[in-house]
Amino acid sequence: MFRWMRIIVETIQREQDMIIRDVETELLIVQGAAGSGKTSIAMHRIAFLLYHGLGSGLSSSNFMIISPNDILNQYISTTLPELGEENVQQTTFESIAHSFISDKLNPEGRSAQLERLISGGNSSNKIH
Numbered sequence: 001m002f003r004w005m006r007i008i009v010e011t012i013q014r015e016q017d018m019i020i021r022d023v024e025t026e027l028l029i030v031q032g033a034a035g036s037g038k039t040s041i042a043m044h045r046i047a048f049l050l051y052h053g054l055g056s057g058l059s060s061s062n063f064m065i066i067s068p069n070d071i072l073n074q075y076i077s078t079t080l081p082e083l084g085e086e087n088v089q090q091t092t093f094e095s096i097a098h099s100f101i102s103d104k105l106n107p108e109g110r111s112a113q114l115e116r117l118i119s120g121g122n123s124s125n126k127i128h
Contacts, residue, residue, distance in 0.1 A: 012044070020045045023052060043076065047083040064089040066096065069110075 012020070019030060019041055028045070032038050046063055053059075065088060067073045073090045080088055098107055108116070 012041075016041050020048050023049075039072065039076065040079075043079050043083060046080065046088060047085050050085055060085060060087045061089070064091065066090075067092050069094075 016037065019028065022028060022045075030038050030041060042065075046065075050058060050060060050063075053062075065073070065076055067076065067090065069092060073092065076088075076090060080086065094110065098109075101107055
């Protein structure tokens with residue numbers, strides 16, 4: 001059904017391939033403009049590291065993808081299996097923040113904030 005990853009593999013540039021196959025760097029941050037291929041490169045890097053780490057016991061449980069929203073999570077959840085990888089943990093920054101502060105504060109989610117802003121409402125007791 002999905003052929004995007006095969007198409008992307010055919011267009012990977014030398015610099016992107018170096019990022020995917022880098023085994024020296026433990027923490028790697030890739031920055032770029034929207035649509036520059038960051039997510040695709042990250043998915044290929046995860047697949048490469050999992051394949052490369054088979055002998056060392058590296059598994060999908062060693063990875064967590066933190067996305068800015070659930071829409072990107074849905075895309076990733078269909079992309080990684082296409083690369084042969086499943087069960088990689090995914091969450092959003094909002095979910096992580098909510099788990100740390102929800103018992104102390106009453107955080108306002110993005111949807112609620114957008115709804116409030118559109119309706120012209122005011123909420124002085126919410127975190128923005």
